[in-house]
Amino acid sequence: MLPTEGNFMSNKSYQSWAILVKDYILAVPNLPYTAVIGSIFACKMVYDLCHLISAIYFKSYSRLSRFQRVEWNNRAISTIHAIFMTIVSLYFVFHSDLYLNDQSAGPITLRSASLSTFALGVSVGYFLSDLGMIFWVYPSLGGVEYVVHHLISTVAVMYAMLTSEGQLYTYMVLISEATTPAINLRWYLDAAGMKSSRAYLINGVVMFISWMVARILLFIYLLCHVYLHYDQVKKMSTFGVFLVVTAPSVLYVMNLIWFGKIIRGLKKTLAKRD
Template identity: 60%
Template sequence: MVAYDLTQMISSYYFKGYASLTKIQRIEWNNRGMSSVHAIFIAVMSLYLVFFSDLFSDDLDKGPVTYRSSQLSTFTLGVSVGYFFTDLVMIFWLYPSLGGMEYILHHALSVCAITYAMLSGEGQIYTYMVLISEATTPGVNLRWFLDTAGMKRSTAYLVNGVVVFFAWLVARILLFIYLFYHIQAHYKQIEQMHTAGYLLVFMVPASLAVMNLMWFMKILKGLRKTLAKRQ
């Protein structure tokens, strides 16, 4: 909630139009500021742990990759589950102003998967692969900020739309294809997990992949509409 309060303080000081927003718009503005801070943090940490640290390397001497964890990886998941739970409460509190059922499903799945990985130490690699997709969140939020600030026809709005499109393609489409490939390649290790962890490895990424594809089509439609207006 510190990020929420900081967004409110910074926005009220630097953005003159903040005071003229409705109460629900200010709440969503602050909420998106909080989600952007979390997204940057968790995306950086996820990229580091999955691709740059040796925690989830293919070194067989370290045992099955599905059982690996560290103090840093567990702490980071704790921060993330705290955010998703807080945001889920806010969505319920102000439903449907901050998002519909698709957001509730997304956050509920995230809370379940992250909490399990944090407490059990199982499947953290796949939890972090999915969390890399949060890298798209700041761009999506910026798009909303620009729209709310009356800058929908600006060049910044167009550029942001293009960036979101390619970021989404990489982080929420291509990355998930790699994730499913990794699951298939390490299936024997996944079989050793407890039933709950085994089911989460398949159910959560598959469900999120469907939602990502649906949202991607909406992004593509919106980008086409924006480009058509500027021609």
């Protein structure tokens, strides 16, 4: 059976698209930019889907103000990003062979792979999207401290993505995204008028534990790891060394401040139930 002209054109179009994907979109030099752009579009898609689904299935959504609906949808994006980055970060830090303490593989501060670079690009796209939304409705989604946190995170993750330096420490910091789903759930429960519910109490306890592990103890581990491997850290560029030392330190101080607020909030919740 001879191919028709339509089938021929269809096959040609498919081959052209396959070549475009292989030689440009997924080419190693373009992989970071593909991930960033794709992530930004994915954030917009999640925002729109959350708005559509919430308007249909959640009665409390229609009672929210315009800015509260924006935050509701925005937190859906951050939750999905957090789950994705937590899984990827845990894999690279504790399971992958990429960052094993093997001297023959070269300094751990200079190791990277296509997948690790792509995942960092996804995170950069999210942080850029979130920064845009913060500025769009400022200060409804957060004040100066959120802007500082996101700027530091964006610069550090983008640097690791573009230079392949310090990716291990970047992923250690990104494990802290494990706390985000619990934080967002707390906001959702509050918006739905469930502050007196058992779920709200359990959420507060989960927030306390996850924050202590992922944003306090883990950062201490990270800073100790930097100290013990400083001979390899010094092989990075001057700016890379600066980021590895200062970015986690600044974020750690901010985490301590926020942790104090979490403890006070949990105490208030427990006191109300006595």
